[in-house]
Amino acid sequence: MSESQQHDAERPMSGAEIIVRALIEQGVEVVFGYPGGAVLPIYDALFQQNSIRHILVRQEAGAVHAAEGYARSTGRPGVVLVTSGPGATNAVTGLTDALMDSIPIVCLTGQVATHMIGNDAFQEADTVGITRPCTKHNWLVKSTDDLARVVHEAFYVATHGRPGPVVIDLPKDVCINKGRYQAAGGVAHPSYRPRTKGDPARVAEAVELLAGAKRAIFYAGGGVINSGPQAAELLTELVRATGFPITNTLMGLGAYPASDPQFLGMLGMHGTYEANLAMHNCDVMVAVGARFDDRVTGRLDAFSPNSRKIHIDIDPSSINKNVPVAVPIVGDAGSVLQDMLTLWRQRGSQGDRAALAAWWQQIDGWRNRNCLAYRQDGKVIKPQHAIKRLYELTRARDAYFTTEVGQHQMWAAQYLKFERPNRWMTSGGLGTMGYGLPAAIGVQIAHPEALVVDVAGEASFLMNMQELATARQYRLPVKVFIVNNQWMGMVRQWQELLHGSRYSESYMDSLPDFVKLAESFGAVGLRADSVDQLDAVIAEMIATPNLVIADIRVEQRENCFPMIPSGRAHYEMILGDGASADTPDVTDAGLALV
Amino acid sequence: MSERQERHTIAVLVDNEPGVLARVIGLFSGRGYNIESLTVAAVDATGQLSRITVVTTGTPMVIEQIKAQLDRLVPVHRVVDLTAEGPHVEREMALIKVTGRGEARIESLRIADIFRARAVDSTTESFVFELTGSIEKIDAFIALMQPLGLTDICRTGVVAIARGPAAM
Numbered sequence: 163m164s165e166s167q168q169h170d171a172e173r174p175m176s177g178a179e180i181i182v183r184a185l186i187e188q189g190v191e192v193v194f195g196y197p198g199g200a201v202l203p204i205y206d207a208l209f210q211q212n213s214i215r216h217i218l219v220r221q222e223a224g225a226v227h228a229a230e231g232y233a234r235s236t237g238r239p240g241v242v243l244v245t246s247g248p249g250a251t252n253a254v255t256g257l258t259d260a261l262m263d264s265i266p267i268v269c270l271t272g273q274v275a276t277h278m279i280g281n282d283a284f285q286e287a288d289t290v291g292i293t294r295p296c297t298k299h300n301w302l303v304k305s306t307d308d309l310a311r312v313v314h315e316a317f318y319v320a321t322h323g324r325p326g327p328v329v330i331d332l333p334k335d336v337c338i339n340k341g342r343y344q345a346a347g348g349v350a351h352p353s354y355r356p357r358t359k360g361d362p363a364r365v366a367e368a369v370e371l372l373a374g375a376k377r378a379i380f381y382a383g384g385g386v387i388n389s390g391p392q393a394a395e396l397l398t399e400l401v402r403a404t405g406f407p408i409t410n411t412l413m414g415l416g417a418y419p420a421s422d423p424q425f426l427g428m429l430g431m432h433g434t435y436e437a438n439l440a441m442h443n444c445d446v447m448v449a450v451g452a453r454f455d456d457r458v459t460g461r462l463d464a465f466s467p468n469s470r471k472i473h474i475d476i477d478p479s480s481i482n483k484n485v486p487v488a489v490p491i492v493g494d495a496g497s498v499l500q501d502m503l504t505l506w507r508q509r510g511s512q513g514d515r516a517a518l519a520a521w522w523q524q525i526d527g528w529r530n531r532n533c534l535a536y537r538q539d540g541k542v543i544k545p546q547h548a549i550k551r552l553y554e555l556t557r558a559r560d561a562y563f564t565t566e567v568g569q570h571q572m573w574a575a576q577y578l579k580f581e582r583p584n585r586w587m588t589s590g591g592l593g594t595m596g597y598g599l600p601a602a603i604g605v606q607i608a609h610p611e612a613l614v615v616d617v618a619g620e621a622s623f624l625m626n627m628q629e630l631a632t633a634r635q636y637r638l639p640v641k642v643f644i645v646n647n648q649w650m651g652m653v654r655q656w657q658e659l660l661h662g663s664r665y666s667e668s669y670m671d672s673l674p675d676f677v678k679l680a681e682s683f684g685a686v687g688l689r690a691d692s693v694d695q696l697d698a699v700i701a702e703m704i705a706t707p708n709l710v711i712a713d714i715r716v717e718q719r720e721n722c723f724p725m726i727p728s729g730r731a732h733y734e735m736i737l738g739d740g741a742s743a744d745t746p747d748v749t750d751a752g753l754a755l756v
Numbered sequence: 757m758s759e760r761q762e763r764h765t766i767a768v769l770v771d772n773e774p775g776v777l778a779r780v781i782g783l784f785s786g787r788g789y790n791i792e793s794l795t796v797a798a799v800d801a802t803g804q805l806s807r808i809t810v811v812t813t814g815t816p817m818v819i820e821q822i823k824a825q826l827d828r829l830v831p832v833h834r835v836v837d838l839t840a841e842g843p844h845v846e847r848e849m850a851l852i853k854v855t856g857r858g859e860a861r862i863e864s865l866r867i868a869d870i871f872r873a874r875a876v877d878s879t880t881e882s883f884v885f886e887l888t889g890s891i892e893k894i895d896a897f898i899a900l901m902q903p904l905g906l907t908d909i910c911r912t913g914v915v916a917i918a919r920g921p922a923a924m
Contacts, residue, residue, distance in 0.1 A: 294775065294782055295782055295786050299830040323828075351830075353833045354830045477824075478827065479825045482817060486817070
């Protein structure tokens with residue numbers, strides 16, 4: 163510690179100054195937020211420094227989603243600052259989203275002064291009570307001297323073990339009062355010590371199982387992304403060394419290069435035919451940083467019935483939660499993959515090459531069904547075609563994609579191909595409509611020169627479109643690519659397939675003119691009505707150095723396939739070409755599974 | 757999947773900080789786990805640690821989940837499944853009020869003696885008995901008091917500790 167720092171540490175500072183200083187010490191460069199009465203002292207402290215940039219969103223949910231986009235695309239924690247009461251409650255959706263998808267977020271919320279807590283004061287809400295189930299941990303700070311320690315602890319908890327959102331609730335008087343700063347080095351959390359190194363015996367067992375496998379598959383999720391780019395490289399090395407196929411979850415896209423022939427695409431409800439059938443028929447499954455979500459497994463009692471499963475996860479509660487596994491390994495994906503790779507190489511085993519060839523032959527048979535094929539005939543743009551062209555016209559760039567939630571999200575997961583981690587930001591676990599635009603803003607803030615596209619549906623976009631003003635204010639050249647079918651497409655699809663085509667409240671009436679809307683926000687509005695305009699609009703969108711809304715008018719009644727209907731197993735997929743003739747027979751129990 | 761329900765007594769050592777009990781209870785209610793009994797109090801001299809004893813029921817898979825979910829709460833130091841880890845002692849205390857006169861009143865006192873319950877309050881028409889023991893013992897005592905004028909029951913919930921020299 164230098165002399166001036168030491169001097170600072172002893173000088174009593176206001177709580178707000180302590181908070182800002184702790185953020186700086188934690189390496190925070192950007193805070194996404196919205197001011198209000200309870201956080202005015204913190205905003206005042208932010209005003210008087212130049213290390214941290216504040217991005218003013220237009221609604222607090224947007225602040226958390228923007229921080230999520232920032233975090234996912236950089237691997238660093240996203241930081242949010244909102245006021246008490248409605249500021250905090252508006253942030254709840256984003257916090258829940260970050261909890262479900264394991265995104266490190268530190269959210270500072272204002273609170274009424276300590277002596278007013280519990281008195282139903284103006285803009286008071288029980289923020290720690292409300293956010294307890296939707297954060298990894300939260301704190302209400304009651305003394306200014308505790309502030310620095312809690313901020314440092316919060317960053318530690320948010321980023322260690324399975325990452326997640328944390329909330330620090332900051333009463334106004336605690337921010338105004340004077341107190342002492344404490345440097346991060348002296349702060350060790352008293353009890354939270356997540357295990358990162360896998361049990362060597364289990365790792366050896368896993369490698370033996372894999373070496374003896376005839377039909378193995380890797381199933382990798384967001385945990386690999388969270389572990390860092392090195393984990394994705396190690397996964398790629400291990401998969402290539404073994405020769406087995408790999409599928410990624412929605413959250414895991416980019417953890418393995420999509421152009422690699424061993425990659426089977428995404429699995430699950432809207433996953434590829436080959437990925438789901440390979441999961442169903444494998445004899446050994448290696449789950450890495452994935453949590454056997456219901457959208458992945460389909461009907462649990464029919465999920466991959468004949469395989470022995472290895473599960474690598476940093477969160478012990480993810481193991482044996484939905485699916486019993488033979489070899490559980492608690493640890494960080496990167497660390498365990500490194501150990502497995504070392505052991506695999508030491509073993510010098512090639513595995514059963516004949517069995518591997520037969521396995522690939524079987525998989526190639528499934529691949530030949532070409533499950534993502536669609537027919538682009540006539541002038542009306544097929545949504546799949548719009549996204550496929552978007553991919554093809556952007557593939558030469560190191561582009562970042564966010565999505566909203568619905569059909570367009572699944573098509574984006576199917577037709578965009580990711581070669582690297584941290585390029586794909588989507589709301590997986592919570593399925594939050596309105597996520598994509600603010601997330602794209604967070605990504606663009608972190609990567610100002612990059613091409614950042616929000617693949618959107620018109621319904622989702624309307625949920626947080628106020629953030630166009632944020633993008634405009636900071637001159638962020640985000641591209642909003644609206645796959646506009648004038649329906650809540652996924653709702654409409656389920657109503658068609660499962661509820662007798664009774665389209666209850668899923669039509670998007672009274673849509674705005676998106677081109678004029680763009681112009682009113684100082685953005686560029688583009689529209690494609692027919693397939694011959696599509697490429698030119700995408701090219702213009704990419705070439706425009708400003709905020710763009712591209713309104714892509716697509717076929718209204720297109721359904722997203724392949725699809726595993728609710729309550730069905732992996733082998734019971736509906737494919738696109740058979741869709742109209744093959745209406746699934748779904749039981750009430752299946753319907754309830756959603 | 758086994759649907760066999762098991763009862764487990766789980767000890768949890770936590771930081772004694774505001775909201776920690778709400779976190780534990782919220783975990784059980786939020787994930788649909790059962791709580792049969794729950795006790796909590798500070799247990800070290802400086803008041804930094806509290807020990808929670810929770811009795812719960814579930815399938816073996818659910819019990820494993822409960823332990824893993826508890827262990828991942830940030831203020832939780834240790835989770836020990838006393839039922840799974842070997843012999844342990846479980847005790848509960850109850851205060852039980854019985855009102856009545858005549859033969860029933862005498863009989864209640866006689867049974868209390870057999871159960872080694874103490875009368876901690878008495879009037880000419882009532883007793884308050886203090887009784888310590890296993891859940892089953894207290895259940896049995898309550899059942900016997902039912903026809904003898906039982907009017908009020910207060911139970912602490914189970915506290916439990918492993919037998920032998922090893923500490924948690």
